[in-house]
Amino acid sequence: VKVGDFDAKALDALLRGPGLRLATGPVVHCIRSPLDEVRDGIALHYAEHDVDDAFADFHISIDRPRTARRWFNRQVVFRFDGQTPFAPLAGDQGFPMLEWGMNWCVSGLAHQFLTLHAAVLERHGRALILPAPSGSGKSTLCAALVFRGWRLLSDELTLLDPASCEVVPLPRPVSLKNASIGVLQVFAPEARFGPLVHETTKGSVGHFQPPADAVRRSAERALPGWVVLPSFEPGAEPRLEPLGKGRAMMRLIECAFNYNVHGARGFELLADVVERSDCYTFNYSRLDDAAEVFAALAAEGRALDG
Amino acid sequence: LVARSDARGAGLHWRRFPDGAVLFDSRHGRTHLLSPVTADVLELIRVSGVRPSIDDLVDRLLSDPRVERLPDALLRGAAREGVKGIVVELTRLGLIDSHDMEVVVPAKQDSATRIRS
Numbered sequence: 001v002k003v004g005d006f007d008a009k010a011l012d013a014l015l016r017g018p019g020l021r022l023a024t025g026p027v028v029h030c031i032r033s034p035l036d037e038v039r040d041g042i043a044l045h046y047a048e049h050d051v052d053d054a055f056a057d058f059h060i061s062i063d064r065p066r067t068a069r070r071w072f073n074r075q076v077v078f079r080f081d082g083q084t085p086f087a088p089l090a091g092d093q094g095f096p097m098l099e100w101g102m103n104w105c106v107s108g109l110a111h112q113f114l115t116l117h118a119a120v121l122e123r124h125g126r127a128l129i130l131p132a133p134s135g136s137g138k139s140t141l142c143a144a145l146v147f148r149g150w151r152l153l154s155d156e157l158t159l160l161d162p163a164s165c166e167v168v169p170l171p172r173p174v175s176l177k178n179a180s181i182g183v184l185q186v187f188a189p190e191a192r193f194g195p196l197v198h199e200t201t202k203g204s205v206g207h208f209q210p211p212a213d214a215v216r217r218s219a220e221r222a223l224p225g226w227v228v229l230p231s232f233e234p235g236a237e238p239r240l241e242p243l244g245k246g247r248a249m250m251r252l253i254e255c256a257f258n259y260n261v262h263g264a265r266g267f268e269l270l271a272d273v274v275e276r277s278d279c280y281t282f283n284y285s286r287l288d289d290a291a292e293v294f295a296a297l298a299a300e301g302r303a304l305d306g
Numbered sequence: 307l308v309a310r311s312d313a314r315g316a317g318l319h320w321r322r323f324p325d326g327a328v329l330f331d332s333r334h335g336r337t338h339l340l341s342p343v344t345a346d347v348l349e350l351i352r353v354s355g356v357r358p359s360i361d362d363l364v365d366r367l368l369s370d371p372r373v374e375r376l377p378d379a380l381l382r383g384a385a386r387e388g389v390k391g392i393v394v395e396l397t398r399l400g401l402i403d404s405h406d407m408e409v410v411v412p413a414k415q416d417s418a419t420r421i422r423s
Contacts, residue, residue, distance in 0.1 A: 244325025249321070
């Protein structure tokens, strides 16, 4: 059963009652919320995702604070197993807070994976890992490639299986901020954005629906093929330059949420990732240029594999 | 050029790449990126099974067929100073200790400290 099979009333009943057990890649979140904007956000962005009635990895909710403040200052609060790990946010940030909370659960608690703060896409069976800090243009580049033939595995969290070195897909709504939203809307007018939320700690935030194909293929893992460190540079010509594997590995370690949890096994895993990947830095300013560069990279990889 | 090796010392894991070696020191929970030359020196110390002196290290590095990768390799004196500096840094990082070396290691530019003899 998919989220899209439920009408607003049925979705409401689940979210206000026992919870919606939303399957996203390898994890299931049991979500409760009485808020219309959360229900509408889930209905739009997760329409293709499965509803799972089995075990839930994380029990979370987006609600109003249980204090008198709720009556004179609308706020939303994220709860995990009844605890409130974050300060409340302004009242219209329910859906972004749900997304940030879900990221927090996976990055901080799903230690069956080694998790990188990196976007990841797939083409011809090879995964392209884009590790980079916020503001580097990682999510914008990822979003653009989604509309140029690359399969979205995740725009934010790269899950690596220590047993197989495979990237485990976690296709969820793609988050963009500020100017990137308008840039992508011009680049890919078909992107289905939900309502933009302004004045968050990150500025204006918008999510667009993940492609249905990416969600349907959630179980199809991919082995790493490229590690590319992107950097948005206004006015820059596209520049793809080889990066030493030692340096690439250090960058992956810097971007890992739980490298320390995995110890020597995590070290060996990340070493395997860079050994099997072509590693580059990439500077860009225009998405069309970037799409061309990565199309050539994919073609080259396919030729080598073939 | 990519090779993997197991360092002799317990708790050290490393992978060698053309631009250096990444080493995980599980005793301290730290990961280091070492230059190729530094990785060579560490490997000689940890894997050789003996306690080498600085001169032993320089001899062995200069006799290595890959020696052209060493900066100033033709200048033995410069190589000696370079290796000394590497040993000091490896000691500071806790990757080698007084049991590993039979050398005089300068603690500062103007003095020298015998860490083991």
